Amino acid sequence: MPEWLRLRRAQPIPAEDAAQWTKCPKCSEMIYRPDLAANLWVCTKCQHHFRMHAFDRISMLVDADFTEIGGDLLPGDPLGWTDKVPYPQKLQRDREKSKLTEGVVCGFASIGGFPVALGVMDFNFRGGTMGTVVGERIAQLFERARERRVPCVVFTASGGARMEEGMLALMQMAKTTLAVRRFHDDGGYYISVLTDPTTGGVSASFAFQADVIVAEARASIGFAGRRVIEQTIRQKLPDNFQTAEFLLEKGALDSVVERRDLKPLLMRLLDYGVGAKQASNGHATVTAPTSSESRA
Amino acid sequence: MNVIVEREKGLLELEQRIAALKAQAAQQPVDMGGVIEALEAKYAEIQHEVFGTMTAWQRVNMARHPKRPLGTDYLAALDQFDELHGDRHFHDDHAIVGGFAKLRGRRVMAIAQDKGRDTREKVMRNFGMPAPEGYRKVTRLVALAAHLGLPVVTFIDTNGADPGIGSEERAQAEAIAQALYELADARIPIVATVIGEGGSGGALALGLADRVLMLEHSVYSVASPEGAAAILWGDAARAEEAASRLRLTSDDLLHFGIIDEIVGEPVGGAHRDSAGTVARVLDAVDAALDTLVKVPLADLLDRRYAKFRRIGAPPS
């Protein structure tokens, strides 16, 4: 295990034996946690895709090293928010629970030899909601990717805009969009991977602004929450409503993929985009993989 | 009933008889060489009669032959294909299939119309008649290809765009117009191939290309023969007559400068050697791309402009 991952791994396997087992929320099978981890956090019985910790996701994808950026950006409490507990306390609780400093981890790495800027959201931190820090880290990721001329790959998992930061949270949709748009208009190649769940202000901004939009199988994806829609229209929604498969048929996604096939697909997608820049009479804008760079 | 399928029946019978006789001859000392030879001569004669000079209507039927290779057969023969679905708005139209691909090692965006082979698939693909979502998928994929610098290759096979209430409500005309608009200035080489029926604007939406190829017995026309007969004479049953007047065969269209190249088919049609035909088309597309990728971008776009600009222009 690389040093960065050993230090940052957020889900230390507990020592006591009972905690080694996890119940699949889908089929209720009791699964031995190391088996689950070895199976990319996919249920060994029913193929249910567990929500992944950002660093587990990163270690599943990258060739070797991962250099984090924006990790020192930490949320404040701009509205002085208090409900049952003050917002800063909620943040502190989630930091301890998730071992993360915010709802997204961003940085540089290589995937299959292709240097990329990689952003991975994590539902364990405030439901992956986007506040000022998530927006800032995502914006910085696209700006740095543009400078380095590398493709950008972002994994989304989010409950939407973070209520506790109010309008400052909502405006992150505009901020991230501007960064994505500038990256794109400068020839950048952006792949987003929508994981369970991707909703609200994140789905309605950078998640759906990519050149290629992939979703993990059976992920829940939408704008408004299922309950909100059901209460508004006073109808029961079909089971497949807002699933990745539903959205694929409705034309919203390029592709839906099982987690085990995700990395090979990403490598092919990167190859089409990066390789084409060298071979055609277009302008070279995305960096091609080199063995030295990918191991840097 | 397909007139080519009808005429093939006699040939297929003869083929089976010859094969049976040959099998018999191999086991018996009696010399049956003469009989077999006579049958083979007869076979060649009928084949020549059926396929030597085909009328326009026969070509239309060849283009619609139930065993003719379809769009997805070409995609399946590529080195690699990763489908990209949907128009990002309403639906994933299965009458048009597109995605990233490798063609003879070259990264491309491949887009094909497909009519479907069996009944279930035909329904799923709406008999190859794309709805606006299909054309919006084309527009989207062409833009993506241009953004990444991938050449675009298209395979055309449609009776025409879907005529229907839903398609009109969702602005079929606008969807086709936007596909043409995107192709007009897409900053990558584009090669289109008519592999079956090129029916009207629904076909041209994939056909504004730097080089247009056509399989020998394909057809490409301003409207399907049935459509043209209905428009002109209010009688779709006069399709055969319309076909004879529309000048829709590959040699006609080469003569008019509408297409650039004819890819030959085996005697009896593409379906007599589907894999070989598909491979020959892909080779021809690859050769066309070889030339086009060497053309500087500004020249490429100028030539694309001139290529279509001169069609129907007064002689200078």
Ligand SMILES: [Zn+2]
């Ligand atoms: Zn399970």
